[in-house]
Amino acid sequence: MTAPVAGNAVRGDAVRQSLASFRREREADWKAFEALLARVEKRAPRTLSEEELLSLPLLYRSALSSLSVARATSLDNALVAYLEALSLRGYFYLYGARRGLRQRLADFFLHDWPGAIRDLWRETLASVALMVIGIGAGAWLVASDKSWFDAIIPPGLAGGRGPDTSAELLRGMLYDGDNGFLSGFAAYLFTHNVQVAILAFALGFAFAVPTVLLMLFNGCMIGALFQVYWSKGLGMELGGWLAIHGTTELFAISLAGAAGMRIGTSIAFPGELTRMAAAARAGRIAANAMVGVSVMLLFAGLLEGIGRQTITSDVTRYAIGGGMLAFWIGYFYLFRAVRHGDR
Amino acid sequence: MAIGKRAAFAAIRPLITPEGVDLRIRLADAGTRASAFLLDVVFIAVAAIVITIVALFGVGGLGSEGFQPLFVVWIILIFFLRNAYFIVFEAGRRAATPGKRIVGVRVASRSGDGLSIDQVIARNLMREIEVFLPLSIIAGRSGTDLADTLTTVFGLVWTLLFALFPLFNRDRMRIGDLLAGTWVVEAPKRALLEDLSARQDPAAGAFRFSHAQLDAYGIAELHKLEEVLRRDDYFALRTVAETIGRKIGAAPQAHDARAFLTAYYGDLRAHLERKLLLGNRRADKHAR
Numbered sequence: 225m226t227a228p229v230a231g232n233a234v235r236g237d238a239v240r241q242s243l244a245s246f247r248r249e250r251e252a253d254w255k256a257f258e259a260l261l262a263r264v265e266k267r268a269p270r271t272l273s274e275e276e277l278l279s280l281p282l283l284y285r286s287a288l289s290s291l292s293v294a295r296a297t298s299l300d301n302a303l304v305a306y307l308e309a310l311s312l313r314g315y316f317y318l319y320g321a322r323r324g325l326r327q328r329l330a331d332f333f334l335h336d337w338p339g340a341i342r343d344l345w346r347e348t349l350a351s352v353a354l355m356v357i358g359i360g361a362g363a364w365l366v367a368s369d370k371s372w373f374d375a376i377i378p379p380g381l382a383g384g385r386g387p388d389t390s391a392e393l394l395r396g397m398l399y400d401g402d403n404g405f406l407s408g409f410a411a412y413l414f415t416h417n418v419q420v421a422i423l424a425f426a427l428g429f430a431f432a433v434p435t436v437l438l439m440l441f442n443g444c445m446i447g448a449l450f451q452v453y454w455s456k457g458l459g460m461e462l463g464g465w466l467a468i469h470g471t472t473e474l475f476a477i478s479l480a481g482a483a484g485m486r487i488g489t490s491i492a493f494p495g496e497l498t499r500m501a502a503a504a505r506a507g508r509i510a511a512n513a514m515v516g517v518s519v520m521l522l523f524a525g526l527l528e529g530i531g532r533q534t535i536t537s538d539v540t541r542y543a544i545g546g547g548m549l550a551f552w553i554g555y556f557y558l559f560r561a562v563r564h565g566d567r
Numbered sequence: 568m569a570i571g572k573r574a575a576f577a578a579i580r581p582l583i584t585p586e587g588v589d590l591r592i593r594l595a596d597a598g599t600r601a602s603a604f605l606l607d608v609v610f611i612a613v614a615a616i617v618i619t620i621v622a623l624f625g626v627g628g629l630g631s632e633g634f635q636p637l638f639v640v641w642i643i644l645i646f647f648l649r650n651a652y653f654i655v656f657e658a659g660r661r662a663a664t665p666g667k668r669i670v671g672v673r674v675a676s677r678s679g680d681g682l683s684i685d686q687v688i689a690r691n692l693m694r695e696i697e698v699f700l701p702l703s704i705i706a707g708r709s710g711t712d713l714a715d716t717l718t719t720v721f722g723l724v725w726t727l728l729f730a731l732f733p734l735f736n737r738d739r740m741r742i743g744d745l746l747a748g749t750w751v752v753e754a755p756k757r758a759l760l761e762d763l764s765a766r767q768d769p770a771a772g773a774f775r776f777s778h779a780q781l782d783a784y785g786i787a788e789l790h791k792l793e794e795v796l797r798r799d800d801y802f803a804l805r806t807v808a809e810t811i812g813r814k815i816g817a818a819p820q821a822h823d824a825r826a827f828l829t830a831y832y833g834d835l836r837a838h839l840e841r842k843l844l845l846g847n848r849r850a851d852k853h854a855r
Contacts, residue, residue: 239844240837244765254759265660288588297843299836301790302760302797309757312582312590316662316673316754319585320681328684336685415646419695422650426695429742487746500745504677507746511689 243298250290254310257283261313284314332515340512341556347482347489351439355478358443359450366451376448391456417473417521421480425514428484431492435484442477464538467545469528475552476520483510483517520552580738582679593753594739595672600751606666611648618644649699653691658684663754671755677738677748686747693743697729763796764833770826771833780815781838787851789839792832796825804828 260280264272272280291307298304341348365372370387427434446466453462487506494502527544535541582590595603622641626634656664662682663673674690676682733739738750784792795807801824808824811817811831819827842849 237837239841240764240833243840244762247762251759285586288584288586292588297840299786299789299840299843300762300764301793303762306757306759308590309755311584311588312592312754313756315582315584315590316675317660319679320660320662415642418646418650422692422695426693429693429746501748503746504748507689508683508685508748511685511692511747514692515685515688 243300246290246293246298247303250286253283253286254290254307257287257314258310261310261317264317265313281318284311284318287311287314332512336512337516338556338559340509341479341516343509344479344482344486344513345557347485348478351478351481351485354436354439354481355443355446355474358440358445359447360443361440362444362447362449363451363454364447365444366448367455373448373452376444387452387455389452391458394453394456394458395461417477417525418518421477421517421521422514424477424480425484425487425510425517428481428487428510429491430488432485432488435481435488439478439481446474461538464541464545468531468535468541469524469545471545471549472520472527472552473524475549476517476524479513479520480517483513486510523548578739592675595670595751595753597733597739599670599672599753600733600739603664603666603670603672606669607653607664610665611652614648615645618648650691653694654687657682657687657691662687667751671753672751673754674749675752677750682749686749688747690741690743690747690749693741693746697732697742760797763793763829764836766829766833768826768829770823771830774817774819774827774830774834776815776817776831776834780817781835783811783815783852784835785849785851785854786839789832789835792828792835796828796832799825 256279260272260276260283264280287307288311291304291311294300294304294307362376365376366387373387424435424438427438450459450462453459487503487510490502490506491499497505527548531544535544578594578596579591580594582592584590618641622637625637629637653664657674661668661673662675667673674682674687676686729742733741733744736745738744740750744750792807792811795803804824808819808827811828812819817827839849
């Protein structure tokens with residue numbers, strides 16, 4: 225072993241001393257910051273005292289500056305890694321821009337949801353048009369050849385209805401569905417419809433092609449059913465049976481399809497943005513619309529499961545259906561809340 | 568070493584805070600994310616089974632008139648479990664589901680802003696076509712007699728296409744991430760470890776090193792040495808002590824390995840840190 229070089233040893237120790245004292249002096253701040261973060265991540269910031277709340281950003285900045293110093297002067301890997309993790313946690317917490325739940329909910333119902341739907345108006349028109357085309361096609365197909373009915377509507381869903389069912393039986397189905405299982409049925413319908421709507425939305429990713437097909441096919445099923453009833457002279461009655469929940473439900477599914485189309489088209493034609501940025505923007509608008517869609521489907525499920533079976537007057541059915549449609553259109557397109565300040 | 572470093576580098580992205588510090592976030596790798604998802608699936612499945620069992624007991628206790636409300640509650644709970652589990656947890660303060668929390672990752676906005684709720688919703692609704700749709704195709708087909716190979720194969724290919732999507736882009740995004748403008752980053756909780764330079768080792772005081780001996784290594788080797796010392800594995804310490812001893816021309820006793828390395832680490836670090844202060848960052852032993 226060689227003898228120590230005196231000067232080197234002394235200077236080395238000086239560096240060691242100053243870095244050790246850096247850590248000694250700052251360590252208390254880091255620990256305090258870590259403890260505060262652990263608390264606010266678990267519980268609401270309300271549980272902190274005013275003093276602690278004010279110290280959070282100060283401690284965060286102190287941790288950041290320590291990180292800069294450590295990166296520039298210290299070769300202790302564990303220390304730098306610790307400070308990086310701590311600063312990142314602090315950054316996510318402090319710049320997470322959290323608003324209260326109540327404010328978020330109010331914002332959603334007053335601005336975000338109607339705003340997203342208004343933004344999607346072109347796609348909504350396209351999606352409604354597709355459904356109407358589907359209805360026409362379905363009716364025309366079944367009118368030209370009865371066997372199309374079985375091809376379009378799966379037997380399980382038809383529930384024994386068909387072109388050959390008698391008028392009395394068809395009428396019976398429209399007016400006495402009271403089987404004592406209503407609320408369960410409504411819950412089932414709601415969850416089922418939401419899954420269909422999510423599918424229409426998510427499939428938009430494939431350049432909107434599956435969504436378009438889904439909308440067309442959905443229309444086809446309605447058209448086929450209509451044709452069967454219409455040919456027996458029960459068209460108006462079926463209209464009432466469908467309208468009570470259908471205006472809400474079909475509108476919601478059209479909106480889900482519109483959201484899917486927005487995603488598909490913005491990926492196919494991103495315009496001036498990059499494909500990635502366009503997809504991200506469309507995705508966020510569509511997501512807002514989709515939450516709204518599930519709220520609408522909840523209404524539709526309640527109307528369908530409970531209202532349709534207990535309200536048997538055609539006029540009332542039409543009135544409720546029309547009223548709901550007017551309500552949605554007014555809420556989305558006519559009513560605009562003014563946003564004060566920035567959010 | 569060099570290869571390992573480059574691989575680690577590929578997953579690091581800059582995140583400049585408004586204070587001007589680059590936090591260098593590390594993206595979660597595919598394996599971590601898969602294990603987080605599997606953990607979540609297990610949690611969901613367990614919760615679903617518990618809910619079902621409780622509901623069945625409820626039916627048993629209440630009789631047939633209690634069946635209907637219980638059925639409503641059951642169907643709504645299962646629906647929420649499937650659709651809201653991910654959204655509720657990721658919209659929370661820690662932006663991570665329990666599975667993600669266990670493996671130490673979280674969701675973050677690619678722009679560096681706070682994660683908004685619509686982003687969380689968008690990224691999780693896409694899971695429907697990524698996972699649940701193909702699974703239900705397969706399950707539905709094999710349940711009936713229609714289990715033809717073609718649809719099953721189609722379902723599998725579809726699932727794989729989406730499941731492996733994160734492997735085909737630089738930022739390890741799945742389709743939901745792409746649409747929401749998010750990514751999944753590592754956010755581990757690290758404890759502050761002891762400062763090895765400050766370690767009091769009476770035997771270490773006996774070692775002294777010359778300038779030439781300290782010039783043998785650079786920062787990369789110092790960090791490796793730190794790793795070995797922190798792991799504190801007897802045989803690794805001995806091997807490393809022998810290698811370093813050979814290189815710098817010192818022959819520590821086998822039972823002194825730990826003390827020798829502690830002393831050398833302390834002196835080497837002080838030596839390199841002094842150089843660092845003078846503006847010379849010596850990356851590894853090959854740098855001059």
